[in-house]
Amino acid sequence: MVQSVKQWKSIDEQISLIRERGMIVGDVEQARHFLRRVGYYRLSGYWYPFRQFNAKGERADNFVAGSQFSDVVALYLFDRKLRLLALDAIERIELAIQVEISHLLGRRDPYAHENPDELHGNFTKKKTRKGVTLHIRWLEGFHALVQRSKRKPFVKHNLDKYGRLPIWVAIEVFDFGTMSKLYAGLQIKDKIAIERQFGLNEGKHLQAWLRSLNFLRNTSAHQSRLWNCNVLELSSVPRNMLQLGQLRNSRPFLYFCIMQKILRIICPDSNWGQRFTDLLTAFPEVENNAIQLEDMGVIAGWEKWQLWK
Numbered sequence: 593m594v595q596s597v598k599q600w601k602s603i604d605e606q607i608s609l610i611r612e613r614g615m616i617v618g619d620v621e622q623a624r625h626f627l628r629r630v631g632y633y634r635l636s637g638y639w640y641p642f643r644q645f646n647a648k649g650e651r652a653d654n655f656v657a658g659s660q661f662s663d664v665v666a667l668y669l670f671d672r673k674l675r676l677l678a679l680d681a682i683e684r685i686e687l688a689i690q691v692e693i694s695h696l697l698g699r700r701d702p703y704a705h706e707n708p709d710e711l712h713g714n715f716t717k718k719k720t721r722k723g724v725t726l727h728i729r730w731l732e733g734f735h736a737l738v739q740r741s742k743r744k745p746f747v748k749h750n751l752d753k754y755g756r757l758p759i760w761v762a763i764e765v766f767d768f769g770t771m772s773k774l775y776a777g778l779q780i781k782d783k784i785a786i787e788r789q790f791g792l793n794e795g796k797h798l799q800a801w802l803r804s805l806n807f808l809r810n811t812s813a814h815q816s817r818l819w820n821c822n823v824l825e826l827s828s829v830p831r832n833m834l835q836l837g838q839l840r841n842s843r844p845f846l847y848f849c850i851m852q853k854i855l856r857i858i859c860p861d862s863n864w865g866q867r868f869t870d871l872l873t874a875f876p877e878v879e880n881n882a883i884q885l886e887d888m889g890v891i892a893g894w895e896k897w898q899l900w901k
């Protein structure tokens with residue numbers, strides 16, 4: 593039967609509940625602090641791997657013997673640092689791609705992002721089930737971003753003087769999704785030209801990478817669990833990237849490798865890769881082995897790859 597109301601529990605009642613289920617709470621004040629400031633429901637995503645399996649192979653309410661609340665906190669803090677690293681890298685990648693798009697398109701037409709002739713036919717001519725093209729849907733979203741930004745001096749100036757935003761100004765109001773969708777709508781020759789700036793040349797991989805990175809960005813920006821999440825926007829890698837080809841594309845580690853690959857081109861002096869390897873080295877070690885770095889998609893020997901040196 594479906595209950596009409598989920599029963600509310602105080603912080604101390606929440607602690608009592610997880611203790612009843614086998615969680616060791618050694619530091620009650622620490623537990624109170626994190627349950628109040630982070631929340632029971634969000635933390636439950638981090639103690640999920642500590643739950644036992646029942647006879648059907650499903651997660652039960654009770655915890656594996658030796659599960660400690662302090663380990664849950666350590667995992668949460670690890671994931672928080674991981675999310676911040678993801679946002680740091682993706683922001684730099686986003687800006688670099690935006691500049692590449694604006695430089696390439698703006699050279700031909702300052703308003704190429706609004707000109708169907710400068711974009712791929714599938715983007716500008718093929719209609720969706722709702723009877724509009726992907727380009728029209730993109731323009732609707734773009735114009736909504738412009739309206740939200742019209743009080744910004746540079747937006748107001750261009751709208752007042754020219755009536756619209758040239759591509760090199762338009763990118764300043766893009767969000768990551770808007771940018772990645774425009775990239776997907778570029779002509780193949782333009783995709784290849786931009787991909788070459790990032791060590792690719794087939795005109796297809798970067799488009800998928802941007803979708804995957806957008807998924808990780810949204811996960812991180814909304815403070816959702818990242819370290820072992822199922823990546824729903826999957827990417828592949830070129831055949832010549834043999835090491836990356838060993839990785840599971842449904843797990844985040846592959847996409848952190850992709851971030852590092854791009855960052856080494858656009859920010860060659862960055863210490864982002866070192867900060868990432870330092871963080872993975874500090875992954876929480878728990879006595880009952882309920883969590884492992886492999887759940888993130890990491891494989892043995894990754895730290896010896898040239899990518900991370």
